Amino acid sequence: MTSQIIPVAPFDCIVFGGTGDLAERKLIPALYQRQRAGQLSEPTRIIGVSRSSMSDEEYRAFARAAIQEHVKPEEIDDKEVETFLARLFYVPVDVKTDNGWDALKTLIEKKPARIRAFYLAVSPALFGDIASHLKTHGLITPDSRIIVEKPIGRDLKSAMDLNDTIGKVFREDQIFRIDHYLGKETVQNLMALRFANVLYEPLWNSAHIDHVQITVAETVGLEGRADYYDKAGALRDMVQNHILQLVCLVAMEPPSSLEANAVHDEKVKVLRSLQPITPANVEEYTVRGQYRAGASSGGPVKGYLDELEGHTSNTETFVAIKAEIENWRWAGVPFYLRTGKRLAARVSEIVVTFKPIPHSIFDQGAGRILPNQLVIRLQPDEGVKQWLMIKDPGPGGMRLRHVPLDMSFAESFHERNPDAYERLIMDVVRGNQTLFMRRDEVEAAWRWIDPILEGWEDNSQPTQGYTAGTWGPSGAIALIERDGRTWHDSL
Ligand SMILES: NC(=O)C1=CN([C@@H]2O[C@H](COP(=O)(O)OP(=O)(O)OC[C@H]3O[C@@H](n4cnc5c(N)ncnc54)[C@H](OP(=O)(O)O)[C@@H]3O)[C@@H](O)[C@H]2O)C=CC1
Numbered sequence: 459m460t461s462q463i464i465p466v467a468p469f470d471c472i473v474f475g476g477t478g479d480l481a482e483r484k485l486i487p488a489l490y491q492r493q494r495a496g497q498l499s500e501p502t503r504i505i506g507v508s509r510s511s512m513s514d515e516e517y518r519a520f521a522r523a524a525i526q527e528h529v530k531p532e533e534i535d536d537k538e539v540e541t542f543l544a545r546l547f548y549v550p551v552d553v554k555t556d557n558g559w560d561a562l563k564t565l566i567e568k569k570p571a572r573i574r575a576f577y578l579a580v581s582p583a584l585f586g587d588i589a590s591h592l593k594t595h596g597l598i599t600p601d602s603r604i605i606v607e608k609p610i611g612r613d614l615k616s617a618m619d620l621n622d623t624i625g626k627v628f629r630e631d632q633i634f635r636i637d638h639y640l641g642k643e644t645v646q647n648l649m650a651l652r653f654a655n656v657l658y659e660p661l662w663n664s665a666h667i668d669h670v671q672i673t674v675a676e677t678v679g680l681e682g683r684a685d686y687y688d689k690a691g692a693l694r695d696m697v698q699n700h701i702l703q704l705v706c707l708v709a710m711e712p713p714s715s716l717e718a719n720a721v722h723d724e725k726v727k728v729l730r731s732l733q734p735i736t737p738a739n740v741e742e743y744t745v746r747g748q749y750r751a752g753a754s755s756g757g758p759v760k761g762y763l764d765e766l767e768g769h770t771s772n773t774e775t776f777v778a779i780k781a782e783i784e785n786w787r788w789a790g791v792p793f794y795l796r797t798g799k800r801l802a803a804r805v806s807e808i809v810v811t812f813k814p815i816p817h818s819i820f821d822q823g824a825g826r827i828l829p830n831q832l833v834i835r836l837q838p839d840e841g842v843k844q845w846l847m848i849k850d851p852g853p854g855g856m857r858l859r860h861v862p863l864d865m866s867f868a869e870s871f872h873e874r875n876p877d878a879y880e881r882l883i884m885d886v887v888r889g890n891q892t893l894f895m896r897r898d899e900v901e902a903a904w905r906w907i908d909p910i911l912e913g914w915e916d917n918s919q920p921t922q923g924y925t926a927g928t929w930g931p932s933g934a935i936a937l938i939e940r941d942g943r944t945w946h947d948s949l
Pocket residue numbers: 474475476477478479480481507508509510551552553554578579580581582584607608609686
């Protein structure tokens with residue numbers, strides 16, 4: 459069975475940074491896929507903006523190459539590509555100056571769609587210039603939206619400044635702060651699993667759950683992003699946003715509806731309930747790592763410092779944290795979080811481990827009774843596995859076995875799984891904020907992250923080396939093993 463695609467209202471998507479990496483790898487392919495799915499209606503336009511001098515035709519050639527490079531060959535339909543490219547326009551603007559804005563305004567107002575989405579795919583340092591020029595040139599209509607990418611700040615103060623800057627020009631309901639993890643299929647399935655079944659909710663608390671693990675492991679290294687990454691590190695790059703958003707979705711109370719504010723309210727409560735990690739206990743609760751030369755599936759790989767070509771750096775490419783949520787539902791249930799680059803496998807998953815049974819009626823010959831586990835796999839092989847104990851089939855007496863009830867989405871559903879950006883951009887056009895971050899969420903996340911950063915700095919906490927292609931530094935293993943638990947084997 460295929461789900462029905464409902465076209466969205468026509469819109470103008472003005473992509474600042476239209477020639478950058480994000481536009482090339484994610485935004486143009488995502489918009490093309492929505493064209494192919496029949497979701498774009500006339501007269502939707504995509505207007506690329508950056509400093510480079512380029513004609514519309516040259517921008518269309520850039521977009522054609524982006525589609526060829528980043529869309530699977532079997533998903534490239536020449537007719538749809540041509541229809542899509544005809545929607546593309548380009549205006550050179552240096553957003554720091556007044557140059558180019560009049561030309562942009564003329565183009566937008568020539569055949570304006572009611573909905574305008576300004577996508578800021580540029581450095582956050584340019585957000586203020588863009589917002590104020592949009593205002594002074596009268597480009598913001600009541601139906602305009604602005605889409606901002608992470609990083610939203612590098613600490614609480616800078617995040618508040620950025621939010622203030624944008625908030626001077628756009629209403630909160632017009633601001634769409636993207637966290638692409640929220641657009642991933644399985645992340646939304648987590649909501650379905652929790653709130654569309656009666657099975658889990660009665661068990662979803664400290665009486666029945668022993669602990670939760672969230673792993674976001676990557677095999678890639680710096681990928682040419684040293685300038686950004688070395689100033690950010692894994693805590694700012696992945697934990698402040700993606701991982702804390704996953705924590706929120708696992709831990710939040712049932713919202714009264716899927717309406718955006720109802721969901722945001724519950725997520726903010728989780729973030730505010732996170733037990734602070736302070737300079738006094740940061741070494742006990744966190745581990746920082748940095749990869750050294752090693753191997754990946756593609757062969758030998760350089761260490762982080764080699765990739766920086768001679769700079770010294772204490773930036774973490776790996777972080778593990780034991781987080782605790784101080785509320786009735788979760789008191790005493792640790793959330794072990796880990797993320798890193800150049801790890802042993804690319805895998806993102808949430809593992810909920812239930813408590814052991816209170817008493818066994820089986821004799822020793824039945825084997826070990828392992829706790830039930832719910833494994834929600836975000837990527838690759840999206841799906842959910844519920845691990846249970848069952849009897850080994852056959853006449854050989856009572857032997858127990860740990861087996862998964864396996865719901866692999868790829869096997870269960872044969873539809874193409876849209877990329878997170880496809881879903882999120884369409885939600886922007888629909889004006890649906892549910893899968894975006896509200897201002898207070900971003901700031902509450904920084905409020906928890908800032909003392910960790912301060913603690914690392916105050917204690918000069920060094921990064922522990924780990925060999926590329928492994929699961930991170932030994933300290934990360936010790937972090938969980940000293941609580942008598944182990945990391946879930948994600949392979
Ligand atoms: N790449 C990714 O996968 C992700 C990126 N992000 C965020 O998105 C943003 C963009 O990232 P990315 O695409 O990688 O960056 P790039 O450096 O690849 O692209 C930057 C873009 O901004 C344009 N630009 C720079 N200065 C100006 C200016 N003064 N006026 C107008 N345009 C300008 C550049 O074009 P030109 O030089 O021609 O002006 C280019 O199109 C960053 O904030 C990044 O952190 C977030 C998540 C993922």
